[in-house]
Amino acid sequence: MTLASQITQAQSTGEPSSKTNERESFAPDTLSPEELALIHAYWRAANYLSVGQIYLLDNPLMREPLLAEHVKPRLLGHWGTTPGLNLLYVHMNRLIKARDLNTIYITGPGHGGPALVANAYLDGTYSEVYSGITADTDGIRALFRQFSFPGGIPSHVAPETPGSIHEGGELGYALVHAFGAVYDNPDLLALCVVGDGEAETGPLAASWHSNKFLNPVTDGAVLPVLHLNGYKIASPALLARIPESELADLMRGYGYDPLFVTGEDPAHVHQLIAAALDTAADKIAQIQHDARENGVTDRPAWPMIVLRTPKGWTGPKVVDGLPVEGTFRSHQVPLAATRTNAEHRDQLEEWLRSYRPAELFDDEGRLLPELQALTPTGDRRMSANPHANGGALLRDLRLPDFRDYAVEVTAPATQMHEATKVLGAWLRDVIVHNPDNFRLMGPDETASNRLQTVFEETTRAWDAITFDGDDHLSPDGRVMEVLSEHLCQGWLEGYLLTGRHGLFNCYEAFIHIIDSMFNQHAKWLKTTRHIPWRRPIASLNYLLSSHVWRQDHNGFSHQDPGFIDHVMNKKAEIVRVYLPPDGNTLLSVADHCLRSRNYVNVIVAGKQPALSYLTMDAAVAHCTRGLGIWEWAGNTDGEPDVVLACAGDVPTLEVLAAADILRRNLPELKVRVINVVDLMRLQSEAEHPHGLSDRDFDALFTADKPVIFAYHGYPWLIHRLTYSRNNHKQIHVRGYKEEGTTTTPFDIVMLNDLDRFHLVMDVIDRVGSLGSSAAVLRQRMADARLSARAYTREFGEDDPAITNWVWPSE
Numbered sequence: 001m002t003l004a005s006q007i008t009q010a011q012s013t014g015e016p017s018s019k020t021n022e023r024e025s026f027a028p029d030t031l032s033p034e035e036l037a038l039i040h041a042y043w044r045a046a047n048y049l050s051v052g053q054i055y056l057l058d059n060p061l062m063r064e065p066l067l068a069e070h071v072k073p074r075l076l077g078h079w080g081t082t083p084g085l086n087l088l089y090v091h092m093n094r095l096i097k098a099r100d101l102n103t104i105y106i107t108g109p110g111h112g113g114p115a116l117v118a119n120a121y122l123d124g125t126y127s128e129v130y131s132g133i134t135a136d137t138d139g140i141r142a143l144f145r146q147f148s149f150p151g152g153i154p155s156h157v158a159p160e161t162p163g164s165i166h167e168g169g170e171l172g173y174a175l176v177h178a179f180g181a182v183y184d185n186p187d188l189l190a191l192c193v194v195g196d197g198e199a200e201t202g203p204l205a206a207s208w209h210s211n212k213f214l215n216p217v218t219d220g221a222v223l224p225v226l227h228l229n230g231y232k233i234a235s236p237a238l239l240a241r242i243p244e245s246e247l248a249d250l251m252r253g254y255g256y257d258p259l260f261v262t263g264e265d266p267a268h269v270h271q272l273i274a275a276a277l278d279t280a281a282d283k284i285a286q287i288q289h290d291a292r293e294n295g296v297t298d299r300p301a302w303p304m305i306v307l308r309t310p311k312g313w314t315g316p317k318v319v320d321g322l323p324v325e326g327t328f329r330s331h332q333v334p335l336a337a338t339r340t341n342a343e344h345r346d347q348l349e350e351w352l353r354s355y356r357p358a359e360l361f362d363d364e365g366r367l368l369p370e371l372q373a374l375t376p377t378g379d380r381r382m383s384a385n386p387h388a389n390g391g392a393l394l395r396d397l398r399l400p401d402f403r404d405y406a407v408e409v410t411a412p413a414t415q416m417h418e419a420t421k422v423l424g425a426w427l428r429d430v431i432v433h434n435p436d437n438f439r440l441m442g443p444d445e446t447a448s449n450r451l452q453t454v455f456e457e458t459t460r461a462w463d464a465i466t467f468d469g470d471d472h473l474s475p476d477g478r479v480m481e482v483l484s485e486h487l488c489q490g491w492l493e494g495y496l497l498t499g500r501h502g503l504f505n506c507y508e509a510f511i512h513i514i515d516s517m518f519n520q521h522a523k524w525l526k527t528t529r530h531i532p533w534r535r536p537i538a539s540l541n542y543l544l545s546s547h548v549w550r551q552d553h554n555g556f557s558h559q560d561p562g563f564i565d566h567v568m569n570k571k572a573e574i575v576r577v578y579l580p581p582d583g584n585t586l587l588s589v590a591d592h593c594l595r596s597r598n599y600v601n602v603i604v605a606g607k608q609p610a611l612s613y614l615t616m617d618a619a620v621a622h623c624t625r626g627l628g629i630w631e632w633a634g635n636t637d638g639e640p641d642v643v644l645a646c647a648g649d650v651p652t653l654e655v656l657a658a659a660d661i662l663r664r665n666l667p668e669l670k671v672r673v674i675n676v677v678d679l680m681r682l683q684s685e686a687e688h689p690h691g692l693s694d695r696d697f698d699a700l701f702t703a704d705k706p707v708i709f710a711y712h713g714y715p716w717l718i719h720r721l722t723y724s725r726n727n728h729k730q731i732h733v734r735g736y737k738e739e740g741t742t743t744t745p746f747d748i749v750m751l752n753d754l755d756r757f758h759l760v761m762d763v764i765d766r767v768g769s770l771g772s773s774a775a776v777l778r779q780r781m782a783d784a785r786l787s788a789r790a791y792t793r794e795f796g797e798d799d800p801a802i803t804n805w806v807w808p809s810e
Contacts, residue, residue, distance in 0.1 A: 030274040039090055039270055041360060042371050045122060046086035047314055048355035050114035052140070053147035054079060054333060055348060060140040061357050061365055066349040071339040076148035077155045078111035080331040081195060083313040084227050085115035087273060089382070092191055093123070095277050096376045102187045104498075105382040106178045108204075109195030109227070110157040110168015114147065117161055120383035122367055123375040125162045128384075129533045137365030159527040159534060163383035165390070165497040170520055172201035173490045175224055179210035180494020181387065182220030184436045188387055188498075189221050189284070196228045196237035203486035208254040210487065211302055212464040215475040216291035218436070221284045224256070224304040229311035231328035240308070247306065257283065257301040262308040264326075269309060276305050297475075299463050314354070316347050386499075391535025393499035397594055398433040402426055402587040406616035409584065412632055413611045413656055413807030419649065420505075420545050420607040422583035423590055424453035427503070430594070431478045432457050439495060440479045441488040442505040449505050449545040450607040454479060485513040492540065493521055501538040501594060508544040508604065509551065509560040518600065522570040525598050529573065536597040543590075545607045547712070548736050549650035549749065555742035561713035561735075564679070567602050568717060572688035577602045577679040579712055581652040582612045584619035585677055592623070604712060606649045608745075611806065613652070613675075626678030626690060629700065633659050633673035633807075640672035642767050643701055644759070647676040648712025651735075654749060655710045657756035657805050662763060665777050669767070674700060682721040694726060703727050706766035710754055711735040732766055734759065746798040750785055757781040757788070 031039065052060060054077040059070040085107060096103050107116060120126040121143055126133050133139050133146075146152030157164045166177045178192035198204050210222070228240040239247060244260065251258040259276045263269040280303040290296035312330020317323065324334045335344045335351075361367060379386055386392045405426045407417045430438055431454060439461075440446065440454060447455075459477035466473050480491060485506060492502045521540055528534040544563065551558035567575050576599050580586040586605045593601040613630075614622055622628050633656055634640070646655040652675055659673050676682065680690035682697075692700070701707050703726045711718050715735035722728050739751040749755040761781045764774045791799040 030271055030278060035094075036267060036270055038370060038374060039094065039274075040266060042090045042093075042122070042374050043086055043266070043270075044355040045357075045360040045367060045371060046090065046115065046118045047083055048352065048357050048360065049118035049121060049140070049143070050082045050086065051079070051315075051352055051355075052144045053077065053114040053117060055335075055338060055352075056144045058141060060137055060144055061361055062349070062352050066345060066352070068339050068345065071345065071348070072149065073339055074148075075333045075336060075338070077114055078109075078332050079114075079315055079334055080231070080311040081109040081112040081227065081229060082115045083315075084229060084307065084309045085109070085112045085193060086118065087269070087309065088191065088193060088225060088227075088307070089115065089119045090374065091270075091273050091277055092382065093375050094274065095281055096380055096382070097374075099281060100380070101189050101281070102380070102385065102387075103189045103191060103382055104165065104181060104385050104388045105163060106166045106174050106181070106190055106192040107157045107164070107168050108166075108171065108174030108193050108198045110166065111155060113154065113156045113158065113161065116157045116164060116383075117143070117147065117153070120162045122372075123381045123383055125381055125383035129162055135366055140361075140365050159524055159531060162533075163381075163385060163388045165388050165494065167520065167524065170516055171195065171198035172203035172486070173207075173493075173517065173520075174198060175204055175207035175222070176210060176487050176490030177494035177497070178222045178224070179207070179214065180491035181498045182214070182222055183439065183491065183495055184218060184500060185220040185387065185498065186218055187220060189223060191382075192222055192224050194224055194226045196226070196230070196240050197232040199226060199239050200237070203484070203490070206484045206487055207490065208256070209482070210491070211255050212299070213461045213480060213482070214302075214463060215461070216288050216300060218476060221288065221302065223280055223284065226251075226304065226306045228306060228308045229313075230308075230326065231311050231331065233331050234328050251304060251306070252301070255299070255301060256304040258304055258306055260306045260308075264310050264313070266314075273305075273307065279303070280305060316351055319344070319347065388498075389533070389535055390497045390499035391537045391597075394535065394537060395437060395499075397430065397438060397501050399591060399594060400426065400429045400433060402591040403616050403620075405587055406619075407583045407612055409612045409615045411807070411809065412613045412630075414809075415612050416609045417583045417612050418450050418607060418609050419580070419583040419586045419605045420543070421450040421453065423543075423586050423605070424451040426587055426590065427451060428454045428457050434501070435478070437500050438478070439492070439500070439502045440505065441492045441502060442479070442481055443485050443488055443510070444481045444483050445505060445507060445546070446479055446481060448607075449507075449543070451505060485510060486517065489514040489517045493517070496538050496540060499537065503541045503543055503594070505543040505545065507558065508547040508563065509558045511542065511544055511563045512560065512566070515563070515566055518567070519570075522574050522600055525574050525600070526571050529598060539593060539596040539599040539601050541593045541601045542603065544602065544604045547604055547606060548740075549648075549712070550606055550608050550745060551740075552743055552745045552748045556740040559736070559740035559748070561604075564602060564604070564713050565717050567600065568679075568720075570600070572680070572683070574598070575600050575602070576690070577604075578677055579604050579648045579679060580623070580677055581646075581649045581675060582610065582614065582619075584612065584614050584616050585623055587616075588620050588623040589677065604648065610649055611653060622675070623677050626681040627674060627676040627700070630673045630675055634671050635663055635667070636670035636672060639670070640702065640705060641670040641769065642763050643672045643674060643705060643707040644763070645674045645676060645701070645707055645709040646711075647679060647709075647718075650749065651710035651712055651754060654754055654756045654759060656807060658759035658763070660805075660808060661756060661760050661781075666770070666774060669763075669770070679721070682718065684724055697725055698727065701725070701727055701731075705730065706763070707731045708759055708762045708766065709733045710759060730766075732762060734762065744792045744796075744798045746788060746802050747792050750789060755785065755788075757784045
């Protein structure tokens, strides 16, 4: 039974659609016979080049019989989705030429890499950026040889592929990247192919809602194409096995106007997809015209296409007695033993020759002129569109002078401020100065993270129903809030990759939700740094607040500082982690991060009222160094007996309080206090560009004195960063060790032995010269811990003597 007949039979078992099937309204003669013949030939060429990439080392145009040595020894790649991707590409070329569209192509099934490489080669972009891949027989041979081959290119739509902003190695993010790309890009159309396996993921299911954040006046458009070819690697695709009426209702429920194209006869499908794309383009143009010229404010039903074609279309129908085309067996390499199995090799030769390459390429291996004429030219080629190389369009942010937002610090550690609220005033004016070039993303936590000052000048982006009493909602808002970290991350990635800037603020514990998305973006950045034609993009900036030490009210589930550890696994050339201890240092760090390129910057800062330590001038100097001695907090200009180090706002507070206790009770003890803002400074200069030389590290932390290090996160990360230092055996780290609950802020610190009293005890235990002379103080510290806990159990809050501690005046 053919695919079309199976679908027809399946639909008869479901409820009838509430609307006439859109397929029936398509004109059967959208393409003239001449256009149809040329488009079909171009599709054959793209399919031929795709198969050749998977299989061939030599004999690129099949001008001699296929021999074993012409075939790659290791066959890697994915065929099943590729012909559908090629079909959409050639038809989008037609649409772009006919309407002069500004379009990028985002490929959810990114393992269909052969298709995007083939099309970039056919339109000439590939040869322009890779001079060794020429537009001739030798170039085709090189194109084939490099694919999934040592020293070549990956099998996915990787950064090496011109026109790509989405690799698609991990499924679920194509649609959210597409929407991120078109926000503030009013002339851009993102064609987004959603694979049927990808459509089953949670992030993709949520991504359909991105249309509620799209402003048709100031944003571009996304045309989603749900490509249903029936199967994943082995199992059926879920959305391919529900009645078409149910699928149509699902898409309409998401707010789309679905168009359906189904078939397996190429001539018929060419006509249907051409008509569907024309219809979709007309609807998009009408929506934008109504919004931009006629002032229509109702949220539109944007078009989307459901495309059903056979998996592995035009490939082998049967291999070793088993059906392949139209089944899961075509997902990767349909003929797996072509180098060693003569029967498979004969089938491969028949498959390749079925595309009739001699009718597509001339004697020199160049695409025939009449086929070349089907492609757009210049930047209108999807593989050459500058939005897919966002650094080429990147404009510097117009940043207000962060020094103008400084909090006054008349004496260190005596005045209270909310660091992120201080930052919010600066971000408000960043938005004002960059009305179409900067967005703030967050999962419904902008106000919770104390950034609400931004709402003095902007609103939350929102194109759904509003009620009286809603807070700061409008279609043109610059703050994007949705309770999905996946969408926030994906929108921002798409926004950055197309040449804009942004900041993602999130609760520290739940940023882990996007761990794998961060992985993919960091890998993308690492790869693009070594691709000369890829221009640097704005850094991906995270602001993590509501952090582990101030989640005492939400409890254990909200206490996890481990995202830093995850980030630190990536290449040093890509990642940066900053722990500013107060508002002025946060301003300095944020300004630096928003100016940077091609990094992932993680900033961890508290939102609760906390002590301020440095004047703005001192903060700038301190952040520029990345770490430094706080002379005012120690009691020696010379060699210390002990170093108290800290990284993070709460650890800094506890270290300073401990230093105060030591100064008052052990005045003869020489104490040095070091604060670390840039965590990478702890590494060796051989490990990270920001790293300290061993000489500089020893000068600060000493080569042989005990170091008590109070750290924001899991303590073993500091050991990992300093393991090669001369004094590593003397470094004793206190941090979060998975002890948490719903309690008071100081009790959380005590549960993890990071409190001031325990730090003093650590000093006594580690400084050998103290010995029993400090036994009384140690006992008092242990008693102080017990007293502090007892106070919380009786009164439900921390002892005011602890809460209200400030640095003593001299």
